[in-house]
């Protein structure tokens with residue numbers, strides 16, 4: 661379970677003081693932005709009742725907030741800004757996030773953007789057609805099972821936000837990673853894998869927009885580097901972890 665904690669501070673600020681309150685918090689936010697104990701923060705104002713504000717701060721842990729930030733050299737500057745409003749606080753407490761959390765559907769998944777199961781099947785089928793003819797990769801895949809391409813399509817679909825077909829039918833992250841054990845994948849082989857899957861993405865008609873392709877490639881870089889590590893002699897056995905979920909990263913989908 662995460663050690664992160666969410667602090668909520670609820671304020672009731674008379675309308676006449678709201679402008680100076682917001683200005684004070686704008687200055688105080690500089691101390692939060694500089695604090696290594698602070699993950700992120702947001703001050704929201706109630707739409708139905710303008711006098712209500714809620715400050716939400718995610719801290720790396722409650723202890724980091726109380727013992728770290730409050731003893732740090734940033735705290736006096738923060739406190740000086742917000743001290744005039746302490747008497748307006750209705751609630752100030754830490755909350756532990758539960759497992760009930762997740763994204764909504766406002767932003768499409770990479771899986772959906774790519775075209776779903778059919779797109780990933782086209783991708784891996786084009787990819788392994790190339791792999792078996794490739795001078796560097798074909799020796800690794802000499803005993804390629806006919807269902808391999810489909811399994812990798814299910815894996816990729818799940819990583820990019822589609823149904824959990826790989827986990828349900830094959831196993832979780834540890835199972836997938838263990839398929840690379842002892843293969844001694846070299847850096848030139850990894851690079852070739854990266855190049856061929858991009859060629860296959862073109863051939864299979866996956867979207868070519870900058871946002872999709874940069875997120876796709878980010879996962880491919882990450883995944884292939886893990887495959888190299890877990891195929892090598894120094895690999896620790898993989899821990900049982902959930903299948904990674906890849907999202908858009910810094911650039912959300914362009915919906916013009």
Ligand code: HEM
Nearest residue numbers: 800808811812815830836839845849850853880883884887
């Ligand atoms: C993002 C990167 C990668 C992904 C998502 C991936 C995915 C997978 C999956 C899902 C399997 C298991 C298939 C099954 O359950 O039947 C597998 C096996 C395998 N992968 Fe990867 N892989 C990646 C990188 C690599 C790289 C870089 C290489 C080599 C250059 C490689 C070589 C292999 C081999 C040789 C197997 C075993 C095939 C067999 O004998 O059935 N993989 N991979």
